[in-house]
Amino acid sequence: MKSGRNFVNLNVNPCKVCMPLGAATAFKGIENSVVIMHGSQGCSTYIRRHMAAHYNEPIDIASSSLNEKGTVYGGANNLKKGLNNIIKLYNPGVVGIITTCLAETIGENLQGIVQEFATEKPEESEDREFITVSTPGYGGSEHEGYYAALKSIVEKITLKKTTTNKKVNIIVGNMTPGDVRRIKNILEDFDIDFIMLPDISDTLDAPFSMQYKKIPAGGTKIKDIQEMSDSCATIEMGMFVGDEISPGKYLEKEFNVPLYKCPLPIGLGNTDIFVNLLSFITVKNTPIKYTKERGRMLDAFVDSHKFNGEARAAIFGDPETVYSTAKACFEAGIFPVLISSGTKAAGIEEMLKSEMQYYFEKHDEKTMIIEDTDFETIYDYIKQLKVNVTIGNSNGKFITEKEGIPLVRIGFPVHDRMGAQRKVSVGYEGSLSFIDEITNSIIERKYSTYRSRMFNKYYEEVPQ
Ligand code: SF4
Numbered sequence: 001m002k003s004g005r006n007f008v009n010l011n012v013n014p015c016k017v018c019m020p021l022g023a024a025t026a027f028k029g030i031e032n033s034v035v036i037m038h039g040s041q042g043c044s045t046y047i048r049r050h051m052a053a054h055y056n057e058p059i060d061i062a063s064s065s066l067n068e069k070g071t072v073y074g075g076a077n078n079l080k081k082g083l084n085n086i087i088k089l090y091n092p093g094v095v096g097i098i099t100t101c102l103a104e105t106i107g108e109n110l111q112g113i114v115q116e117f118a119t120e121k122p123e124e125s126e127d128r129e130f131i132t133v134s135t136p137g138y139g140g141s142e143h144e145g146y147y148a149a150l151k152s153i154v155e156k157i158t159l160k161k162t163t164t165n166k167k168v169n170i171i172v173g174n175m176t177p178g179d180v181r182r183i184k185n186i187l188e189d190f191d192i193d194f195i196m197l198p199d200i201s202d203t204l205d206a207p208f209s210m211q212y213k214k215i216p217a218g219g220t221k222i223k224d225i226q227e228m229s230d231s232c233a234t235i236e237m238g239m240f241v242g243d244e245i246s247p248g249k250y251l252e253k254e255f256n257v258p259l260y261k262c263p264l265p266i267g268l269g270n271t272d273i274f275v276n277l278l279s280f281i282t283v284k285n286t287p288i289k290y291t292k293e294r295g296r297m298l299d300a301f302v303d304s305h306k307f308n309g310e311a312r313a314a315i316f317g318d319p320e321t322v323y324s325t326a327k328a329c330f331e332a333g334i335f336p337v338l339i340s341s342g343t344k345a346a347g348i349e350e351m352l353k354s355e356m357q358y359y360f361e362k363h364d365e366k367t368m369i370i371e372d373t374d375f376e377t378i379y380d381y382i383k384q385l386k387v388n389v390t391i392g393n394s395n396g397k398f399i400t401e402k403e404g405i406p407l408v409r410i411g412f413p414v415h416d417r418m419g420a421q422r423k424v425s426v427g428y429e430g431s432l433s434f435i436d437e438i439t440n441s442i443i444e445r446k447y448s449t450y451r452s453r454m455f456n457k458y459y460e461e462v463p464q
Contacts, residue, residue: 012375013375015316015373015375015378015395017141019136019140019141019144020037020047021051022144022145022146023135023145024098024145024149025142025174026145026149027096027131028059028198028219029197030096030198030219030220031218031219031221031222032222034086034090034094034096036061036098038100038110039099039101039103040063040100044062047059048060050415054412054413055204056418058212060215063082064078064081066078066102071106074108075106076113079110079117083121083124084117084124090214092215095131096149097133098133101136104136129157131149131152131153131157133148140343140344141343142318142412143174143320144242147238147241147247150198154225154247155250158251161230161255163230165227165232167195167231168235169197169228169231169235170234171238173264176422177204177205179424181201182430183426185427186278190282190286192282195231197247202218204216205421206218229254233257233258233260234252234259235262235277236262238263239320240346260281262277263320263324264320266321266325266425266426266434267324268331268428268431269355270431271431293428293429296429297431301332301435304332307439307442308438308439309335311334311388312337312388313336313387313438314338314378314389314390315340316340317412318341318342318411321411322341323345323348326339326356327352328431328435329435329438334389334439335359335363337386338368338382338387339367340370340377342372342373343371344371345371346371352369368381375395389406389408391438392410393409393412394407394414394417406442
């Protein structure tokens with residue numbers, strides 16, 4: 001496995017987005033919550049812009065607007081003013097206060113500032129949760145920010161265990177609102193009592209309404225988060241989540257709630273893991289609907305193998321999406337010649353090799369697996385490895401423009417297509433639509449380049 005570029009401190013076209021963006025997404029899935037970023041305005045603008053383009057929703061993220069004075073003498077006053085304004089404007093139940101590179105570099109004591117604010121403004125602070133999360137942009141990517149925020153939310157809100165009930169905590173990965181709705185459908189079909197954290201299904205994909213709501217309806221209820229300690233199990237989607245930022249690990253350690261980890265349920269094997277876990281924890285049979293969907297997926301693999309067998313795919317993005325997508329591709333006969341993550345994905349090669357041993361052995365050619373890399377490196381390998389289909393977020397679209405190689409979009413951000421927020425790639429049916437999209441891109445490319453390839457192969461140009 002390669003680990004990014006050979007040059008230290010040089011990242012050309014990052015294949016990731018920054019840590020506070022992940023934290024902001026997590027807070028958007030909590031009922032009646034708002035986010036304020038402690039730092040300069042540009043950070044909040046960048047995140048709002050990216051999220052608004054991906055989700056096609058208005059995205060409000062406040063900023064403490066640190067200026068030169070605040071940077072030199074400390075930004076406590078800016079943050080307190082910001083908190084005061086945000087409370088007046090939104091009257092939120094939860095305020096997520098997240099840091100940026102600047103706030104972390106000058107060593108701001110976030111919790112101390114929030115405590116001071118609570119003492120100075122007791123009325124404004126009453127019946128409100130202030131949750132601070134350390135998210136310097138250089139501390140990781142959206143992946144770490146997302147889980148770090150979820151862990152802080154659980155740490156702050158979950159109450160002591162009083163009993164053990166039959167509820168199952170579902171910590172969903174950073175997926176689309178459409179995906180989250182599909183996961184909820186599966187849980188409902190199983191007739192499972194669950195607590196989903198976070199729940200962006202409505203907050204980041206709200207139905208049309210004539211009246212503008214400052215905080216969109218939906219999200220995980222505070223009461224539900226308080227009771228997560230009483231649940232009989234936690235399923236946490238995420239194979240690359242360190243224990244220090246894992247909400248599931250925290251619930252296990254503090255309240256003895258058994259933790260089951262699973263990958264994002266993209267593809268047949270990954271969906272099997274999720275569905276079998278539900279069945280095992282609740283001692284319920286898998287609904288026949290899903291047995292049929294699984295069978296259809298297998299049937300579709302047989303139908304499309306003749307096209308998929310021609311694929312030389314490059315996959316890029318966040319580690320969870322990349323890992324699950326790579327497994328799904330192997331299963332469908334789409335050979336990934338390049339698997340690359342823009343952030344650290346410790347163990348991804350070993351995990352893929354042990355789980356996909358059969359596929360790895362079947363191919364003489366080795367799959368190149370790179371973590372913590374950038375688009376410049378990915379682009380170099382795409383050319384070297386003669387890739388004919390790419391799978392990842394919209395930031396890789398320049399490869400289509402330069403090389404004519406199609407891009408099947410998944411992950412974050414998808415800002416150059418409509419419907420990214422509604423797209424479903426999880427569960428048997430969702431995964432199959434996603435795989436069909438890859439297959440159709442392979443077919444499309446094959447027929448759009450067929451004549452020129454044949455001409456070049458069989459006809460030599462006659463000299464004039
Ligand atoms: S990387 Fe740092 S400076 Fe840039 S947007 Fe993220 S938090 Fe702000």
